[in-house]
Amino acid sequence: MIEEKFKSVIIWIGCVLLVVFCLTPFLYMILISLSSSPDFLTKLGQIEFSFKNYYSVLSSKSLHFIDYLRNSLIISAASAFFCVIIAGLGAYSITRLALPGKMLILFFVLAVSMFPQISLVGYLFKFMSSIGWINTYFALIFPYVAWILPLSLWILVSYFAQIPRDLDKAALIDGCTGWQILRKVIFPVAAPGIFSVSLLSFIFAFNEFMFALMLTIDYHSRTIPVGIALFQGLHGEIPWGNIMAGSAIAVIPVVLLTIIFQSYIIQGLTRGSIKG
Amino acid sequence: MEYHTFSELRESYAFILPLMIFILIFVLLPVLGTFINSFFRDISFMQRKFILFENYKQLFNDSDFYGAIRFTILFILVSVPLEIILGLIFALILNEAVPFRGFLRACVLLPWAIPSAISGRLWELIFNYNYGLANFLCIKLGISTGPINWLGSSLGAFLGIVIADVWKTTPFVTIILLAGLSSIPIELYSQAKVDGSNFLQRFHKVTMPLLKPVLIVALLFRTIDALRIFDLVYVLTHGGPGGATTSLSLYSYRYFLAGDFGYGSAISVVLFVIAFILSVVYIKLGRFAELGT
Amino acid sequence: MNLRLVELTKRFFSKHGSILAVNDVNLEIDSGEFFVLLGPSGCGKSTMLNLIAGLEKPTRGEIWFDETLVASASRRVFLPPKERNVAMVFQSYALYPHLTVFENIAFPLRIRRTKEQLIKESVQRVASMLAISELLDRKPAGLSGGQRQRVAIARAIVRKPNIFLLDEPLSNLDAQLRASTRGELKNLQRNLGVTTIYVTHDQIEAMGLGDRIAVLKDGRIVQIGTPDELYENPVNPFVAKFIGSPPMNLFKASINYDKGSFFITVGNKKIKLPDNKAERIMSLKSKDCLIGIRPEHIYINPSGAEETLKGKITSIEPLGKDVLLHISIGENKFTAITPKMRFEEYEIVNVGFDPERIHVFEIQD
Ligand SMILES: Nc1ncnc2c1ncn2[C@@H]1O[C@H](COP(=O)(O)OP(=O)(O)OP(=O)(O)O)[C@@H](O)[C@H]1O
Numbered sequence: 001m002i003e004e005k006f007k008s009v010i011i012w013i014g015c016v017l018l019v020v021f022c023l024t025p026f027l028y029m030i031l032i033s034l035s036s037s038p039d040f041l042t043k044l045g046q047i048e049f050s051f052k053n054y055y056s057v058l059s060s061k062s063l064h065f066i067d068y069l070r071n072s073l074i075i076s077a078a079s080a081f082f083c084v085i086i087a088g089l090g091a092y093s094i095t096r097l098a099l100p101g102k103m104l105i106l107f108f109v110l111a112v113s114m115f116p117q118i119s120l121v122g123y124l125f126k127f128m129s130s131i132g133w134i135n136t137y138f139a140l141i142f143p144y145v146a147w148i149l150p151l152s153l154w155i156l157v158s159y160f161a162q163i164p165r166d167l168d169k170a171a172l173i174d175g176c177t178g179w180q181i182l183r184k185v186i187f188p189v190a191a192p193g194i195f196s197v198s199l200l201s202f203i204f205a206f207n208e209f210m211f212a213l214m215l216t217i218d219y220h221s222r223t224i225p226v227g228i229a230l231f232q233g234l235h236g237e238i239p240w241g242n243i244m245a246g247s248a249i250a251v252i253p254v255v256l257l258t259i260i261f262q263s264y265i266i267q268g269l270t271r272g273s274i275k276g
Numbered sequence: 277m278e279y280h281t282f283s284e285l286r287e288s289y290a291f292i293l294p295l296m297i298f299i300l301i302f303v304l305l306p307v308l309g310t311f312i313n314s315f316f317r318d319i320s321f322m323q324r325k326f327i328l329f330e331n332y333k334q335l336f337n338d339s340d341f342y343g344a345i346r347f348t349i350l351f352i353l354v355s356v357p358l359e360i361i362l363g364l365i366f367a368l369i370l371n372e373a374v375p376f377r378g379f380l381r382a383c384v385l386l387p388w389a390i391p392s393a394i395s396g397r398l399w400e401l402i403f404n405y406n407y408g409l410a411n412f413l414c415i416k417l418g419i420s421t422g423p424i425n426w427l428g429s430s431l432g433a434f435l436g437i438v439i440a441d442v443w444k445t446t447p448f449v450t451i452i453l454l455a456g457l458s459s460i461p462i463e464l465y466s467q468a469k470v471d472g473s474n475f476l477q478r479f480h481k482v483t484m485p486l487l488k489p490v491l492i493v494a495l496l497f498r499t500i501d502a503l504r505i506f507d508l509v510y511v512l513t514h515g516g517p518g519g520a521t522t523s524l525s526l527y528s529y530r531y532f533l534a535g536d537f538g539y540g541s542a543i544s545v546v547l548f549v550i551a552f553i554l555s556v557v558y559i560k561l562g563r564f565a566e567l568g569t
Numbered sequence: 570m571n572l573r574l575v576e577l578t579k580r581f582f583s584k585h586g587s588i589l590a591v592n593d594v595n596l597e598i599d600s601g602e603f604f605v606l607l608g609p610s611g612c613g614k615s616t617m618l619n620l621i622a623g624l625e626k627p628t629r630g631e632i633w634f635d636e637t638l639v640a641s642a643s644r645r646v647f648l649p650p651k652e653r654n655v656a657m658v659f660q661s662y663a664l665y666p667h668l669t670v671f672e673n674i675a676f677p678l679r680i681r682r683t684k685e686q687l688i689k690e691s692v693q694r695v696a697s698m699l700a701i702s703e704l705l706d707r708k709p710a711g712l713s714g715g716q717r718q719r720v721a722i723a724r725a726i727v728r729k730p731n732i733f734l735l736d737e738p739l740s741n742l743d744a745q746l747r748a749s750t751r752g753e754l755k756n757l758q759r760n761l762g763v764t765t766i767y768v769t770h771d772q773i774e775a776m777g778l779g780d781r782i783a784v785l786k787d788g789r790i791v792q793i794g795t796p797d798e799l800y801e802n803p804v805n806p807f808v809a810k811f812i813g814s815p816p817m818n819l820f821k822a823s824i825n826y827d828k829g830s831f832f833i834t835v836g837n838k839k840i841k842l843p844d845n846k847a848e849r850i851m852s853l854k855s856k857d858c859l860i861g862i863r864p865e866h867i868y869i870n871p872s873g874a875e876e877t878l879k880g881k882i883t884s885i886e887p888l889g890k891d892v893l894l895h896i897s898i899g900e901n902k903f904t905a906i907t908p909k910m911r912f913e914e915y916e917i918v919n920v921g922f923d924p925e926r927i928h929v930f931e932i933q934d
């Protein structure tokens with residue numbers, strides 16, 4: 001009895017600490033973004049709250065904040081879309097078809113996902129320069145898809161492997177072609193997995209930094225993480241209020257996705273790293 | 277007979293081909309290109325010249341390179357264990373029948389979900405010397421008498437990066453360990469309780485042994501990821517002060533940025549080899565065999 | 570539709586070598602026939618169905634639907650399942666979990682781009698035929714085993730297939746449901762008149778359903794015949810053991826020739842074999858052979874005048890109306906079915922064989 005009581009107290013304290021640990025920086029971000037000066041802690045009470053920072057970030061044409069955000073959303077959505085399709089096809093052939101050495105492919109792809117990004121980016125820069133893609137969406141979408149594919153493949157393989165083979169056979173006999181089996185049976189049955197992969201791919205592409213830093217030049221294709229990282233003040237003083245307001249807006253898409261679809265994200269992460 | 281296996285092969289390759297092409301062109305080719313380039317003097321606006329191991333020789337006499345290795349290894353040694361321990365604690369809490377389970381899980385995920393460039397910016401503000409939250413709390417809680425020069429001192433910058441990284445990646449560890457914990461059958465705990473064991477004994481005798489494979493997976497995943505740290509150092513400290521927090525990735529990036537692709541490639545090849553060895557270990561240790569067959 | 574298999578062979582290759590799953594099968598199935606493939610697990614029944622359906626390509630041999638060649642390795646002909654218009658019911662039912670019952674049944678029609686109105690009529694027709702009209706809005710997860718099985722059959726027959734293939738469709742049902750569904754299935758097949766191939770490892774099912782049965786072993790057809798033929802004249806001990814329950818008694822014996830008749834010795838009694846077996850006996854390679862007698866053709870304490878042997882009852886299993894006795898005669902052990910009477914364990918009884926019902930087989934290794 002005493003042990004139980006003790007345990008529940010510990011757990012309560014743990015929960016509170018967990019929430020504080022995870023959310024304090026977010027709260028701080030929002031407070032600063034709403035206050036007129038970043039030293040609001042030292043001048044507690046004297047600072048007024050307003051949406052001025054948000055207004056200036058969104059309205060200032062020269063900041064290109066809206067451009068960065070739009071670029072990020074388009075690039076991430078496109079990457080997620082292609083990633084799901086390509087990984088879906090790959091996972092299908094790995095779980096279904098008479099492909100020699102398919103386990104080898106799976107492990108090879110896993111090894112690929114461990115490569116450091118820096119060992120690609122130098123060559124990618126030269127490659128993209130030579131075909132004139134620097135500072136275009138393509139320069140990011142293609143490497144992102146390739147970069148996120150391994151994880152997506154692993155997640156989808158673990159989902160597809162659970163769909164009984166008889167379902168494919170039934171679909172074949174009912175008259176489906178290979179494509180139709182995928183579109184009308186495998187993808188819909190593995191819909192939760194497809195959805196997790198889409199979410200994770202989107203989040204990874206949205207958060208990517210190094211490629212975006214190296215392969216974009218300006219607001220034509222620059223993404224929001226780079227935009228915010230390079231956000232400097234005009235007159236020496238760092239405009240923290242603006243940066244935090246921009247950050248707060250920038251994280252809205254991923255924060256919303258995470259909160260609403262947390263179970264799918266957790267599923268995906270778990271299956272991508274531990275065996276399904 | 278041949279025609280049969282052959283036609284089946286053709287079909288299957290058609291499905292996996294896009295994946296292989298993408299990985300080939302945008303991952304393997306670049307890695308290969310980087311390898312080859314590391315044997316060249318390849319600086320923008322200069323004649324490209326084959327110099328075999330010159331870049332590597334230079335690397336071995338480059339004290340900044342050793343500094344980058346030192347920082348990267350220290351960073352792994354400090355941050356990964358912290359993340360694993362904290363992640364394990366969080367996972368143990370979330371695995372209990374806690375109230376607001378969904379809310380807690382979402383909280384845990386949030387630091388992981390946002391771009392590390394943005395969290396880097398956020399921590400830069402938190403560690404601000406004059407008005408950052410870190411110094412405010414340190415003084416209020418009596419940890420320090422005056423403000424700490426977080427990002428301006430070597431130790432402070434190192435700790436700052438570790439703290440920011442722990443904040444960002446503990447969630448990932450928590451999620452993985454949580455999955456491991458929830459797959460331990462409840463009956464094992466009931467049995468242990470019947471046998472009269474206390475909470476700590478159960479943790480030691482039931483939880484830890486069964487969680488070990490998952491712990492190893494988390495450990496290696498985190499190690500490989502920490503090895504390539506870039507975003508946080510770039511944003512939070514720019515590798516400073518005085519190069520004290522320059523990671524291998526950042527060091528290599530500096531050369532790319534300056535147009536010296538040969539030397540930059542040599543640095544990233546070293547990083548690649550280390551990561552590759554680690555990932556081989558990872559695949560050997562992780563138990564993936566049953567999937568996909 | 571008439572179905573013809575010619576020298577059909579399927580070899581699977583794997584890391585550990587290769588398996589001949591179907592080995593040189595020749596078979597002709599008549600239009601409208603209910604044909605059963607019977608054999609133990611792993612003998613290649615499913616593989617044969619898959620070959621007919623077009624899910625697998627033959628390693629050798631040909632498959633003909635009427636005058637159409639649908640698969641031939643040597644002539645490089647292979648029609649995919651889509652173009653064969655066969656329907657199949659799986660042991661696992663293989664219902665699409667994301668679709669309602671209605672959409673499951675409609676699926677093959679939708680793939681063929683059938684008109685919406687026609688789809689609706691067809692689905693409702695087969696649904697009422699199988700008494701599942703109330704289930705049309707449900708998902709497969711919410712159905713019982715028997716209901717799922719009906720949906721699977723409905724999906725199979727909705728598009729009027731050329732050939733109807735069933736792979737152990739009843740083995741996931743409980744015993745009672747299995748018996749009643751067996752009858753319905755037979756009626757359904759009669760009404761539809763579709764050539765049907767039914768795979769099972771259960772000889773009771775095979776005997777009850779099949780117009781003809783092919784018994785398979787290790788990928789080969791051992792015997793083809795009507796249920797009665799298989800029961801009366803099994804060609805070898807394998808079929809003899811497989812058909813009939815409890816299985817036929819088999820024991821080794823030597824055949825002697827004496828005064829124009831053949832005899833075997835059991836215990837210390839000589840039993841005369843009927844003269845109509847003479848031809849069979851003459852064809853044997855050696856005088857040592859296997860003798861078979863079904864439990865229902867062994868008589869306990871017969872009242873007639875025939876020769877009897879002394880046997881000891883070692884155990885007794887009541888079967889309701891009848892009783893199953895395990896009897897030992899000398900070194901040989903027998904099972905016998907006999908009308909219920911009072912028996913005691915270890916009781917010595919008189920045992921008579923019906924000589925007309927004795928089977929003689931070559932000894933196999
Ligand atoms: N795709 C395959 N690859 C390799 N071997 C296979 C394959 N399919 C079947 N086999 C092998 O072929 C043999 C026949 O298999 P099949 O499934 O036809 O048997 P079955 O008679 O249907 O058995 P059961 O009653 O258990 O369903 C088995 O030894 C099986 O292991």
Ligand SMILES: [Mg+2]
Pocket residue numbers: 614615616736
């Ligand atoms: Mg089978």
